Amino acid sequence: MSWILARYGLVLSGWLALAATTLPAGLMPLRAVVTAAFLLVCPGAAALRLTHPTHHGHGLERLEFVVLSVAFSITIDTLVAEAFFFSHSISTMRAIGALAVLTSLMALYPVRDLWLHARAAAADGRRERRLGP
Numbered sequence: 373m374s375w376i377l378a379r380y381g382l383v384l385s386g387w388l389a390l391a392a393t394t395l396p397a398g399l400m401p402l403r404a405v406v407t408a409a410f411l412l413v414c415p416g417a418a419a420l421r422l423t424h425p426t427h428h429g430h431g432l433e434r435l436e437f438v439v440l441s442v443a444f445s446i447t448i449d450t451l452v453a454e455a456f457f458f459s460h461s462i463s464t465m466r467a468i469g470a471l472a473v474l475t476s477l478m479a480l481y482p483v484r485d486l487w488l489h490a491r492a493a494a495a496d497g498r499r500e501r502r503l504g505p
Contacts, residue, residue: 388406
């Protein structure tokens with residue numbers, strides 16, 4: 373049940389950050405906190421969800437997950453910003469919008485099917501190597 377909340381929390385976080393960029397200047401601290409939290413954690417957490425779906429979140433594993441999600445988030449944020457910069461179309465709304473879409477797609481991707489297919493392909497590869505000369 374908690375993985376469902378985390379999954380949809382990742383989806384919602386991007387769209388909340390995008391909505392926060394439209395807040396008036398008087399609410400700048402709220403805008404900064406919501407946007408920074410999304411940019412620092414959520415794209416990386418969604419990417420880690422795809423690459424490590426068996427994360428249990430206990431003790432050191434939780435700390436490892438947080439550190440890796442911050443590192444992945446900064447990397448993904450940088451790549452998206454550079455893409456918009458080099459295309460001469462950079463803006464806050466576009467960058468956060470693209471990251472919200474990317475995070476939503478990664479969070480909603482059916483991970484269980486992905487890993488079941490990967491295990492089946494690995495098993496087929498091992499079986500073919502045994503049958504060969």
